[in-house]
Amino acid sequence: MHDLVGAYQRLDRIYQLYIQSAFPLRYTALATERNDILKKPGILSQAPLVEPVPTYPSSGMDLATAAARLPTGYNDLVSLGQMIFDPSIPLYEHQWKSLEAVILNKKDIVVTTGTGSGKTECFLLPLLAQLAKESAFWANCPQTTSQQNWWNGKGNRVSQWTHAPRPKAVRALILYPLNALVEDQLRRLRKALDTSQVHQWLNTARGGNRITFGRYTGQTAVSGERKQDSIERLRRELTERSQQWTEIQKLQDPELNYYFPRVDGAEMWSRWDMQECPPDILITNYSMLNIMMM
Structure with missing residues (x-):
């Protein structure tokens, strides 16, 4: 299960850091007072609201398994894309179908799945697969x-x-x-x-x-x-x-x-x-x- 409270706390902290770095104050007392105000509930963020979403069909394949099914040259996607997917998390079915359509079938795709369904990965995985293949021929x-x-x-x-x-x-x-x-x-x-x-x-x-x-x-x-x-x-x-x-x-x-x-x-x-x-x-x-x- 994802740490929703921890994510909320990290985001709140990130906004505080952004304001401090983007709008620095010369006087320490003013900066301290502003930081105290930003830490108060409701100033930068509200308490998180949790909305349940449907479970999307799984492909049953992790990134390594999916990359192994690609043509020779694209297999290094498993290394170049290692930070996108945790090894224990399988791709959604629509993510694998996007990868399959672009790399195997040379098709253009339109992705219309819901919020939180990994639409970005649908184009990012084929892109990284292509870059993994091309970069193998680059000079050092x-x-x-x-x-x-x-x-x-x-x-x-x-x-x-x-x-x-x-x-x-x-x-x-x-x-x-x-x-x-x-x-x-x-x-x-x-x-x-x-x-x-x-x-x-x-x-x-x-x-x-x-x-x-x-x-x-x-x-x-x-x-x-x-x-x-x-x-x-x-x-x-x-x-x-x-x-x-x-x-x-x-x-x-x-x-x-x-x-x-x-x-x-x-x-x-x-x-x-x-x-x-x-x-x-x-x-x-x-x-x-x-x-x-x-």
């Missing part, structure tokens, strides 16, 4: 150097992934009408592609490559030309991200990691980095896509 990625962390100090800006010799292209486009949905998808991709477990497999089996992904919305740093003042804004942004990630690790709550970007991972740093080296998976909204294509 050179190790990053200290210069990659260019924001530490006064050095010149260094592009995030131009050092990788593999073909650079957007391999999947995920479109959402609202930024809130973009943020939710970003959290899922961080869990799927930017954890230490997946990094370890990619280092061993894919020559240190990463499956890159990036959010390109109005919230993405940095807009405009690559002028010095804009570069300094990006430097400050990446410095804050790095410090934020360090603080999050001290809390020792793995679930919190998925709500914040890590600067040493596969998530793209900025618009400039995505323009110079397109991410494998691009997440955006309709308005921003229209601007990008103009």
Whole structure:
């Protein structure tokens, strides 16, 4: 059974951390008073409401079994997708049918199942299966150097992934009408592609490559030309991200990691980095896509 109360408490804590990091206060007394207010019941969240939902038919297969039934080359889905499914949890029938339709039958799909039925996995599993197959043929990625962390100090800006010799292209486009949905998808991709477990497999089996992904919305740093003042804004942004990630690790709550970007991972740093080296998976909204294509 899922820990509903624990999930509620973690979400409430995440919102508190977000407000503290996004809207810092100069004076300690004010910050303390605000934190005390945010902790009061009903300020940031209400007590959880539990709604029972129907049980969806199971495929009877876990991810390893499902991946074994795919054609040669797609089987590494079990490693690339290891963070999506717990080994003890079987795929729903509609999740397996989606994977089967896309990979085995080369069909397009439309998924219309209910809330909480794992619709995201219906497109994410075929996508990761295809990336697992293609990435097997990529050239090894050179190790990053200290210069990659260019924001530490006064050095010149260094592009995030131009050092990788593999073909650079957007391999999947995920479109959402609202930024809130973009943020939710970003959290899922961080869990799927930017954890230490997946990094370890990619280092061993894919020559240190990463499956890159990036959010390109109005919230993405940095807009405009690559002028010095804009570069300094990006430097400050990446410095804050790095410090934020360090603080999050001290809390020792793995679930919190998925709500914040890590600067040493596969998530793209900025618009400039995505323009110079397109991410494998691009997440955006309709308005921003229209601007990008103009």
